[in-house]
Amino acid sequence: MIKFKMIFIVILLSGVIMAGCSSGSNAVDEQKSVSGDAQQTEGNKEEAEEKTEVQYYYTANEKGSISKIDAVDNSIVKTIEVEGSAHNVQVSPDGELIGATVVPGAGHGGGHGSHGEVSAKAVFYSVEGDELVQEVEVGNHPAHIVFTHDGKYAVVTNNEDNTASVIDMNSFNVTNTVETGKGPHGFRISSDSKRAYIANMGEDTVSVINLETKKEEKRIKVGIAPVTTGITSDGKTLVASLNGENALAVVDLATEKVDKIPVGTGPAQVYIDEKGQFAYVANQGTEETPSSSVTVIDLVLKKAITEIETGKGSHGVVTSPDNKRVYVTNMFEDTVSIIDKEQNKVIDTIEVKGVPNGISITE
Template identity: 25%
Template sequence: MFALAVAGLASITGCGNTYRPVVTAINPVGPAAQPQKFAIVVSTTGTTSPGLATIVDFAGDTVLITASIGVSPYYFATNAAGNTGYTLNGDGSITSFDISTSLLSSQVLQTTLIAGANPVSIFPQSTNSYIPEPGRNAVAVLLGTPPALKQELPIAAGFSPVYVVGNSTGSRAYSINQAVGGGNGQVAAIETTSNTLSSTIPVGATPVYGVMTADGKRAFIMNQGDNTVSVLNVQTNALDVVPAGATNPIKLIDPQTGLPGTAPLWADFALTRNELVVANAGSGNTPGTVSIINIPLCNATALPTNPNCDPTNPADATGFGQVLANIPVGLNPRMVAVLSDATRAYVVNQGDSTVSVVNLTTNTVTKTIPVPATIHPNFIAVIAGTPTGKVYVTSPESETMTVIRTDTDVVDTTIPLQGKGVMVRTQP
């Protein structure tokens, strides 16, 4: 038997060739790798102790690093690129930090504002950061790293600044100012290249929030006191001249059902649909709503109805300002976030601890997701991805953040924060 085996081996290896087994490559299967993006959460651990910035991996839903920031943070924003974070803190300071998985507490920078400023929000622009200061009736302008106070822009007597709306590259931003005694507010135009105020424009009652289109053509102001949205033409620095059949400010009344949108307080863009999605708080005792507003400007397809369209200052297309629907959602909605493909919007409802999923094609709520681990949620952010995106939800009463998958619209996991959630932001 051994001789036969040797003979057989000789017949294979005779001719001097060495044979090796052939390995056939197998194409990889399974979903593509998720992009490396982060959700950044700020939480507070008490009124006298440092807060925390927690960086969460989008793909794995894991905490990558946590660093100490300012004392009792209450507002959090990032720059447009999503690589720098800023917090306003209860001790009157501002902290800024790089959004990095190697972030150390010692790398967090701190700036102190003038005493009594009582800052309420921060808008980081490309070179400037703007902070409304109700306590000084001014908007602070900060420059550099860390941001340092360079000047204050005074707001007219009888008004109090609450928010600055703009975009990262715009030459003009607006300070949203409420009337001190109630009634109609105003916006003050900030020329960002010179950091001067150029004009004031009247808006509706009790304005609270605003958004500006990425091209800097229009800005929209949420007037909570009279259930309207004011439209600004940023090029002309004036109230927008809307087409026949529309009003400015836009009245949040569904023309089909007569259902009103009450107390608008947040908005986001459904870019590919040319729509503005507005969250309306409602009365607190009945479900709030989401208003879908048509906001097309003249373009190649709209030119026949806008023969005098100027590409640098486009007119509103036919249908601009029309309320397409008012969609009932949960109790006391606080915020809305739209997916980048504009298929759905997610509304966080503080009153019943749910998230409403709004289909923007049918303008209906397709699912209501309970988030009991995040009690009375008030802030939401989204990241697109393949095979799934993520929705992040925080609450000032919870030490956890809820993560929802967008492919199934179910809760994927909850993430411990070591503190009460303040806000969550995501990278673009």
């Protein structure tokens, strides 16, 4: 991502914008006097080891790569080079694929407005082998990619086309292109896989996309320059980070009543935790005046309860499936902050080169 301030000005003037484990092994019985018991114990151990899965989180890096990171020791396992600028990334519901949006161009923010021979696309890699599975051409300036919870589709917002591409995950074909508001960017999909809630950065709305009819149902007015949305698992509450108001919009979907909660400067992504209790807002600011915090919002009380110091240009944010950690990309210092949710403080910071932007974690 290039300088956010410049991007935001372009948004308002022209509407053309940037694209934003279980670990267990059964104990081996120390009593091995009986051969059969020893064999059974060893068999149990091997079976448990087979069921143990390593958990990873991934960052999409603007300078042309995807980082795969071990969630146990926070070491970078693999750097996957991509042809273009990787903007956003998400792990599929079954944990087998990692999807990313790639914009033509490379370098710091090279994907924001530089169109070369490389096509705008969504790319899919295997989690197990880190191998390229498929490339799918989508619209101009793909921003975010999100899988439906049932795994049938991947949806990509096309920021410059004011559309969203719906990709059938059985065939890897774009089956529908859906009209949205101006400058579609970050979004989330309801837990029943029926609707996508897309933040339109070029206006003050969220597009509600019906994924059964593949059409836009309506637009909800939320506030100035919404960057990303979140939806609670019960489908009752929508949130949207408002970059132009330094606030989080909290929307009651039954009435469409909007409450605005102040956050840090230049909020980018927002993520609702596994229990639907807290929303975590990454405050990015601009490259000249970066923010370096995450605001924690209590969705029941509808107020900010704390602000956690992170790194310069906090942008992407995700919580771990066990609800113990929060991971935040810091674009302007090439790091990821790991937050302990109970303590509400950073417990580790790791270097991730290449301007880390979007972030996702395996289930």
